[in-house]
Amino acid sequence: MTVSRIHVNQHNIRANNKGADLPVITVKSGGKNIYGNTVEILDNEGKVVATVVYSRDRPLSCGARVWVETQNQVNVNGESLPPDKIGNLVKLTPRLSVIERRQAVISFLELINQLPEGDERKNWSCRQIGAFLGVPYSTVNKIRQEYFGRRETPLRYRKV
Helix, strand or coil: CCCEEEEECHHHHHHHHCCCCCCCEEEEECCEEEEECEEEEECCCCCEEEEEEECCCCCCCCCCCEEEECCCCCEECCEECCHHHHHHHHHHHHHCCHHHHHHHHHHHHHHHHCCCCCCHHHHCCHHHHHHHHCCCHHHHHHHHHHHHCCCCCCHHHCCC
16 A cells, blocks of 8 residues: 655645635645645545545634544554543634633643653643644643643743
């Protein structure tokens, strides 16, 4: 079986923002290029396991116009978070109201605090948590300070 690689064309996204109507996703497989705005990734049985979506007119709340959706377990850097709790939060977070999103961030932070010592995710920054949940960094930082009494120093003020 040949390897298929999925590319996102940022130049076409920018052109589409100015009024063009170009496909932004390219699938390269076996020397062929196939262009489109939605790509479904199938397993060996032909079932959809993930979808790459481009939505110019309805971006996610974080501003993303291209994203990957899946109902399956997802590993981040080779590690996975419990799918029954955190997986459901991640799937729902971008579509929640402000109050519900705030509660999801609080739940996520509580779950991270319950992880065993030595787990890399316990040291995630507000920026990493925000990117993972699709929530602005500043929101995660404010909630972390309110509920857990510690606030992250913004990157521009940190001494490296």
